[in-house]
Amino acid sequence: MFGLQADWSQEIFERYFTMGDYAGGEARWCPGCGDHAVLTAVQKIMRDEQLKPENSVAVSGIGCSSRLPHYMGTYGFHGLHGRALPVACGVKSRRPELDVWVATGDGDCFSIGTAHWIHALRYNMDMTVLVFDNAIYGLTKAQTSPTSPLGFKTNTHPTGAILPAHNPLTVTLGITNISFVAQVMDWNPPLLYETIRRAHQHRGTGFVRIIQRCPVYAGARGKELQGDPSQFLILEHENGIALDDSARRLFPNRQQHDPSDLAQAFALAHDQSRFPIGLLYHNPDALCYEDLSSQGVELTPQERLDGLNNILDRITI
């Protein structure tokens, strides 16, 4: 398709990828950081799906979350603060066959990268977007993030955050042409795995906000959330994220929610008393921008040249 020079037809059945094939450098996140769990989940999904490392691209911005590509054995792009999404969309634009993963954080996505969050989700290109939301700037040592709770003490607001926390789910659900919005926490591996797997399986932008622990700068918050499962509301549905028995036992609050019901998704997202966990919204039929942006990739150089000569002929005097 792209002038492939190698013939994989013989080899394709012989290659089997293990977890090691998806691992890059040793992860340097702090002990107890939720990022480790996300990395493992992603690598397991890739192994279970037998995705080719050379066809996978992990794109990130800047922040703790955005170190993820460095720990992957795939191609990766560790770019600028807030700008993972435009780069990821560009990767996909003329190479729709590449499998694109985006790692971003609450500062990266919901603050400096806000414009791209809104627009990339509207483009709905086929990629998996993981927002590692620990409600704090960790890499730069404890500044307030848009999702820091009111009163949360940071180095930029030593007497406590002065605004109520921004609600990224209501904003995300308001974006036209969104197709997959889910929320999960980092400390329940089966749920994390299943949620990311579904986001990846979905054709379109699979957007997952991961409620994340930062043991160093928001340790108390993490412990409180992890220790009180009643703060979460598990969304159940046959089209939602599959739950195992242990999750059913762990979380006392569960509610049926049809992921095609956008109005109810809004209501759940608006309710600040509990974090909805699961698939809030899913539309498998939303338009994917790469179907437009990749038009013409199949043209041969000769066809391009002929097209160009036709264009030139029309303006030749």
Added chain:
Amino acid sequence: MVDSTQAPVPATQAVPIDEHIVEIVSDSGEGAQKAGQTFGTISAKMGNGVWTVEIIPAEIQPPARSPAGASGIRIRLASRYITNMGDQADVVVAFNEQVLYSRIANGAYKKGTTVLLEGKWRDDPVPEIRAQFDKAVSEFQQNGLIVHELPIEQACLAIVPDPRKGKNMFVLGMLCRIYSRDKQQARTEIANTFKRKGDKVIGINQQLYDAGYAFAEEHIDLSFQVPPQPQEETRGKRYIVTNGNTAVGLGVMASGMELVSMYPITPATSASHYLADVFHEVGGFVHQAEDEIAAIGFAIGSSYAGKTACTITSGPGLALKTEMLALAVMAEVPLVVVNVQRGGPSTGLPTKVEQGDLLAALFGEPGDAPKVVLAATTIQECLEFVVMARRLAEAFRTPVILLTDANLATGVQPYERPEPTLDWLAGPIDQSQWNEDIPPYQWDEETGLSSRPIPGMPGGEYILTGLAHTRQSKVAYDSESNQLGCDMRSRKLAALASTLKPPQVHGDPEGDLLVVGWGSTLGAVEEAVDKARAEGHKVSCLYLRFLSPMEPGLKEIFQRFRKVMTVEINYSDKPLAPLINDETRRYAQLAWLLRAHTLLDIDCWSVVHGHPLQPGTILEELRGRLTSMNLEGGN
């Protein structure tokens, strides 16, 4: 033909001339530009050298009959190749008298310029308009303009009910009669202009054209013959007619790039308009991003994935793109950035020309960010340099900035049709097995060059990063790695420079004064230099196409002249301005660069009037300099 009430004497013999400048000036939306472009095309097809440039009002919906609303077009046609808009106009058609004030304020006319003025305002029912008109005509005549009042709209009423739409083709007919244009050629061109609107519209416009032609024959005592260019210059050549932005669009397609990622910004956007119209025919796509940063980010993503992309912008957009540009430099991502410069700083003069982004293009990013910077000097180079830029970007694994400007973007002229071949286009991307022993930045220590793995190549998996990194693309905070990376990225410019030839001097290779320039001023400067040389002055000029790295041999060339100065359209302190002395003077941008580059005392002359430089203005400046140099004596 003194006014609308007297029947003028018809012309008997066309006067041969070797060039003329014609303007059509009107309120917005009266079709002056369409008439002028069609007139230019007819002239080009008849073998003349042509340059047309639009007169653009500052506002989108300016009030009617206001000097600020002057809209229209200038057409310069000649018996030789034309490279710029020239000086004062010879003949002007104006649909009202008020719009002429802004042109006069711009020095567009001279004593003896003939003004063919819509005369209906003299009998307007509104007394104020009658008074304005009367006052204006008297003032124009006092300034030496030769004013003829003509009942243009009245004559059009015989054919169309609303002459506001249609009088432009009537004027085209008038001009074609005045300049002895081929009638059949004109009819064909009108059919081309209106081909999307159907036969009926074509027919009406041809009728208007015929009426205008007959009207001029009967009422206007002006008749010129502008012979074609010598055949040896044009024989066997095919020409296309475009402005510089269309040329950029053609260049994108001729380079094989498949993606332009942009955000709308004046005066660059029309390049993307053109591509949006035709790009699909070569399998390409225009992505309109949510902002300038996303536009370049998207292009970088595509380039990283093996499909080198282009982003097209202007000054404020370039400012927003700086962080991404630095990333592309740091991570060595091929990328083409076209900057159609406008007046700055800040929002500045969006529709007007300036060469104010040179230093920003070279040094805009915090940290050392060496990259290739090219400047097109002609509309043809707007096309050719995009093709070159894509190749340089890939060969040197670097972003390339191509500087054009509003003058090139809006100027229209015929130039040789490119004859592209397969090797102009980007080849299919390599997806073969990557040798795992070769790291992603296997810098050659002499040239800094390395080849890059592309996603899809097994064995080439690496993590691109904007952080300082090793050859393996591993994040590195140690001194040696950072020094080496900076060395290697800089070395690539030296490697490119080693392949370049010294620039050609236009005129004698030595003399009193060398004018150095870059970009769209080439045509006007060369014309001024030629005129000064014809007057006996020892002056030459030289143009730089490569600004980073610069072409070699400059110091040696400069030392053959008594004085060297740049001529630019950007800011410099006038030497005699208050508080300005050798220590405080800020130089024009190329002069800054050349002074640093050569350690020679290079002077400059620059203005920021928002207009293209005109040969007459430059000639006057050169004469002044050369005369004072001769008074100073020496050799």
